[in-house]
Amino acid sequence: MYKTILVPVDISEDVLTDNALKHAIYLAKISDATIHLFHSIPDVSRFSMSYxxxxxxxxxxxxxxxxxxEEQLQEIIDKIDYPSDKISYRVEIGSPRDKVLSEAENINADLIVVGSRNPSFSTHLLGSNASGIVSYAKISVLVVR
Structure with a gap:
């Protein structure tokens, strides 16, 4: 079914991460897939070019x-009930949506499992990382609430 499952992780959002991971682990177990956790750190340098x-x-x-x-991702991995040799992770700096989509291509993921909040007024106006990933991904995306 799946070979590589990409799970974008927002380290500051434990509930979103936990929910997405539960689904990813379930799918990985029935598919014998690899799980790849990915975290994107916003690029603050572009906000301070004048400095x-x-x-x-x-x-x-x-x-x-x-x-x-990376330490926090390793802590998450240590708690996952799945063989550690079938879990990898990566951290990059940049736009979460763009970096997740790029990472999906880099690792040849065939599924992205992303956590999402319930939509709010600001999410509808500004969009969210999850909606951006869904809109532009070339592979299947499972959005977990």
């Missing part, structure tokens, strides 16, 4: 953010 003299500080912040995110 180029702080580049070293921003680079240091980005490195620490990646390291901390």
């Amino acid at each position: 180029s003299y702080h580049y070293d500080l921003l680079a240091s912040f980005a490195k620490k953010a990646i390291e901390r995110s």
Whole structure:
């Protein structure tokens, strides 16, 4: 059925992550698939281009953010009831939607399992990462609430 399942993880949203992971693990178990967790850190450097003299500080912040995110993903993996050799992860800096879609292609995922909040007024106006992924993905997307 599935070979590689991509699960975008928002580390700050435990409930969304837990719900998406439960579904991904279930599907992976019945398909003997690999689970790939992915976290995207927003790129703060584009908001501070006029402060180029702080580049070293921003680079240091980005490195620490990646390291901390990798630690948190490893903590999540340690709790998953699935063989660790069938779980991988990656952290990148950039737009969550764009990075998730790019990662799906890079790992040849055949399913993206993404958590989503119940839509709010602002979500309808501004869109969300989940809706952007659904709109532009070239593979199947399972949205879990």
